[in-house]
Amino acid sequence: MAAVGIVLVMSQPARATLIGTEVTGALYFAGSSQNDFDPVNGWVPAGYLNVAGTTVTISSNAVEYGYFDGTATITADFTGMQLTITDTPQSTASYNPLQMVFTDSAFSNLGTVSDSFPNGGMTGSLSGGVITLNWAGGDVTNGVSLQAVFNVNVPASPLLSIQLTSTNAVVISWPASSIGFSLQQSSILNPANWVNVTNTPVVTNGLNQVMVPPLTGRQFYRLKFS
Numbered sequence: 309m310a311a312v313g314i315v316l317v318m319s320q321p322a323r324a325t326l327i328g329t330e331v332t333g334a335l336y337f338a339g340s341s342q343n344d345f346d347p348v349n350g351w352v353p354a355g356y357l358n359v360a361g362t363t364v365t366i367s368s369n370a371v372e373y374g375y376f377d378g379t380a381t382i383t384a385d386f387t388g389m390q391l392t393i394t395d396t397p398q399s400t401a402s403y404n405p406l407q408m409v410f411t412d413s414a415f416s417n418l419g420t421v422s423d424s425f426p427n428g429g430m431t432g433s434l435s436g437g438v439i440t441l442n443w444a445g446g447d448v449t450n451g452v453s454l455q456a457v458f459n460v461n462v463p464a465s466p467l468l469s470i471q472l473t474s475t476n477a478v479v480i481s482w483p484a485s486s487i488g489f490s491l492q493q494s495s496i497l498n499p500a501n502w503v504n505v506t507n508t509p510v511v512t513n514g515l516n517q518v519m520v521p522p523l524t525g526r527q528f529y530r531l532k533f534s
Contacts, residue, residue, distance in 0.1 A: 325388035326460060331412040332363040333373045333384060338404040338445075344375055345384075345408075351377050366412075380448075384408060390421070391458045393430060393441065397448040405445040413437045414461070416488075421457040430456040468531060476522040480529055481515040489531040491518055497528055505529075 334343040344351050346362050356374030357364040364372050366386045373384035380403070381396045393408065418434035427446030432439060439460070448454065466486035471479045480491065491509070492502040509516035520527075 326366045326386055326412070326414055327368050327388050329366050329412055329414040330363055331366055331372065331386065331410050333358065333411075334362065334409045335373070335375055335382065336407045336409075338406075344377075345373050351375050353381075356383070382406075384410070386460070389460055389462050391439070391460050393456045393458075395425070395448075395454040397450055397452065397454075400450045401448065403445050403448050406443050408439075408441040410439040410441075411437060412439075415439055416461050417459070419459040419462065421459055423456040425454045425456055432456075432458055466531060468529060473519075478520045478522075479517055480520065481512075481517040482531060484511045484514055484516050486516075486531075492530050492532050493520075494528045494530075495526060500528070502530065502532070504532075 333345045335345040336342070337344065342349060343362060345358050346352070347359050352359050353374055353376045356371050357367065358373045366372060368388065371383050371385045375382040379398050379401075381394075381398070383392075383394045385392045385394070391410070395406075397403065415434055415437045418432055418439055420432060423429040425443050425446075426448070427444050430441055430443045432441045434440075439458075441456070441458075466482045466489060469481050471481070473479060482489065482491075491505040491507075493505050494500045494502045505518055505520070507518045507520065509518050511517070
């Protein structure tokens with residue numbers, strides 16, 4: 309009896325982490341040019357990485373940016389793939405518009421996960437490695453935190469598909485528009501030993517296609533974003 313090759317397609321790609329990259333941050337109120345994330349202005353409390361300056365190294369266990377002036381605490385916390393903005397008012401009032409700008413050459417993708425800021429929420433854009441966040445201001449309540457969470461460097465996961473040819477070769481494909489992904493394989497999953505598939509993808513009908521020879525045994529495939 310001929311051996312049967314079994315291929316399991318993994319559609320969730322590994323992600324590119326921000327940990328260890330350097331980011332420069334700025335906080336502005338109502339169009340002011342003063343960067344209130346700059347500790348020289350006296351509003352950066354202890355415990356945040358920007359106590360040493362506005363350019364910090366993103367860490368997995370520290371909040372990168374903090375601001376406190378007696379009326380509000382504003383923080384910006386990067387993780388491996390997310391940015392969380394939190395604004396905790398210290399009084400019930402109408403707050404001025406604010407803008408935050410973060411620069412890191414590693415930034416490649418930005419998407420909103422959740423947003424509890426009132427009056428239109430916090431809008432975000434990414435251009436040339438610069439994230440710009442804006443909130444139009446509005447009425448806030450003492451002690452009630454506002455929060456916006458953004459995915460950073462988390463592109464939409466392309467779907468892998470598989471097709472068996474008449475010669476029992478296997479064609480694995482994914483959208484050619486999904487740039488930055490590479491195909492990996494492993495013969496086991498626990499623990500997995502992912503290695504890059506060396507076959508060069510061929511673009512056909514808008515798809516990246518990789519042909520692998522007939523299999524004996526089990527092989528697992530995934531896409532890795534890097």
